[in-house]
Amino acid sequence: MSNDPFIVAGTTLSSRLFVGSARYPSQQVMLDAMAASGPCMVTMSIRRISLEGYAESLVDLLGDRYKILPNTAGCVTSRDAILTAELAREALGTNWIKLELIGDRDLLYPDVEQLVHAADELVRKGFIVLPYCNDDPVSCQKLADVGCAAVMPLGSLIGSGRGIANPGAIELICSRSPVPVVLDAGIGTASDAAQAMELGCDAVMVDTAIAKSHDPVRMAAAMKSAVEAGRLARLAGRIPKRTFAEPSSPQLGLVGT
Amino acid sequence: MTRLKINGVDEEVAAATVAQLLAARGIDPTARFLAVAVNGAVVRRAEWQQSPLSAGDAVEIVRPLQGG
Numbered sequence: 001m002s003n004d005p006f007i008v009a010g011t012t013l014s015s016r017l018f019v020g021s022a023r024y025p026s027q028q029v030m031l032d033a034m035a036a037s038g039p040c041m042v043t044m045s046i047r048r049i050s051l052e053g054y055a056e057s058l059v060d061l062l063g064d065r066y067k068i069l070p071n072t073a074g075c076v077t078s079r080d081a082i083l084t085a086e087l088a089r090e091a092l093g094t095n096w097i098k099l100e101l102i103g104d105r106d107l108l109y110p111d112v113e114q115l116v117h118a119a120d121e122l123v124r125k126g127f128i129v130l131p132y133c134n135d136d137p138v139s140c141q142k143l144a145d146v147g148c149a150a151v152m153p154l155g156s157l158i159g160s161g162r163g164i165a166n167p168g169a170i171e172l173i174c175s176r177s178p179v180p181v182v183l184d185a186g187i188g189t190a191s192d193a194a195q196a197m198e199l200g201c202d203a204v205m206v207d208t209a210i211a212k213s214h215d216p217v218r219m220a221a222a223m224k225s226a227v228e229a230g231r232l233a234r235l236a237g238r239i240p241k242r243t244f245a246e247p248s249s250p251q252l253g254l255v256g257t
Numbered sequence: 258m259t260r261l262k263i264n265g266v267d268e269e270v271a272a273a274t275v276a277q278l279l280a281a282r283g284i285d286p287t288a289r290f291l292a293v294a295v296n297g298a299v300v301r302r303a304e305w306q307q308s309p310l311s312a313g314d315a316v317e318i319v320r321p322l323q324g325g
Contacts, residue, residue, distance in 0.1 A: 020325030045324030046292075048264040048317065049284065059290045059321040071324050079297070086299045087319050091292035158325070207325035 004235065006040065006203055008180055009096075009128045009149035013040035016197070017227045018069065018182060019220070020207025021062060029216050034066065037210065037220035040203070041069040043098055046088045063092070069130070071098040076111070078118035085122055097122060098152070099131040108158040108185075112139045116146060123147035132184050135169045137176055144179045151179060152205060155196065156186030159208045163192040167199055174200030190219070190226035197230025198238065262315040275305040278316065292319050 005012045019039040024030035034042065042062055062068060070088035075081035078101060085097040099119055103111030110133050122129050128149045133139050135153040143151050153173055156162035163186060164170055174181050183196035184205040193204045206223050213219035258269045261278070272278035275293055279286045286305060293300045294317040300308045310316070 020323075022323040022325045024323075043324050044321040046319050047322045049291075049320050058323055063290065063321075068321065070321060073324055083294060083297055083299075083317075087292040087294055087317065088321070090299050090301065091290045091319065091321055 015040040016203040018205040023208055023211040033210055033216040033220035036217050037224045042066040043069045043071050045071055045073050046084050068092055069096055069098050071100055073100045076102050078114040081118045082121055085127060095126055096128045099129050110134055116142050119143055119148050120146040135166050137173050140173050140177055150182055152182045152184035154185040155183050158185045160186055161188030162186055163188050164195055171199045190222040193223050193226040194230035197227055198233050259310055260312045272310055275300050275308045290320050
């Protein structure tokens with residue numbers, strides 16, 4: 001894909017697939033799945049150390065192999081999200097942050113008002129901000145306006161596997177966004193990832209759909225292929241949809257006429 | 258002894274600096290990927306030896322974990 005680089009904030013990333021590091025059946029399966037998916041970045045959360053169990057060495061394991069994108073998952077106030085981002089920058093030595101600000105704990109839906117405020121503040125503090133946001137062109141525009149490096153609209157609810165609930169909105173966002181669009185949340189299977197790319201997304205973020213599949217390593221490979229296929233199809237340009245059939249074979253020289 | 262709120266829990270700890278607190282809690286201060294905040298502000302690693310702790314301070318000690 002050297003002739004089709006994926007660039008965020010001036011940095012060329014190695015693929016168009018972001019993956020999470022949560023919910024895998026084991027650490028080894030996670031590592032094998034990541035090797036199969038070839039992610040450009042791997043997301044991690046920032047948590048109090050007392051919560052650590054087997055994952056104590058997870059960041060040591062991943063930090064040397066992958067570009068880590070810390071998130072502010074679970075934060076419900078911009079103050080907590082900003083502090084989490086600052087702790088992530090100190091812990092990981094990166095100014096990249098996947099900004100999540102949750103407005104409803106059952107839906108894990110973004111709180112746009114706080115999201116825009118926190119994004120604005122973090123950009124001013126020198127962060128490269130990638131916000132998880134609504135599939136709404138106006139929210140995405142506001143986030144781009146305050147200086148976000150990309151936008152990450154949801155396909156559907158986090159972990160729901162319901163695919164892209166509003167393809168028209170995602171397509172609109174892609175056609176108007178001044179910054180890269182990364183479809184985040186809701187991917188259930190490979191065709192959802194391909195569809196996101198066909199709609200014009202620049203990249204896709206997947207966690208649960210790989211980690212909780214029956215065979216995460218195989219699904220990881222499927223996601224990699226789907227993102228590449230969807231991107232190629234997008235660049236190639238799909239045919240227009242028609243109401244009636246259009247024969248593929250020549251109409252002249254039919255036997256019996 | 259200093260009364261602190263450490264990761265959300267009130268505790269009495271014999272520590273007057275961030276470095277002493279980490280030592281008291283058995284946390285290797287040279288471990289990679291650690292970060293500390295006191296009263297909502299990050300304390301850089303280079304400042305752990307000097308940065309004082311006072312009664313009532315709220316301390317957050319974090320590391321990256323799995324996430325989506």
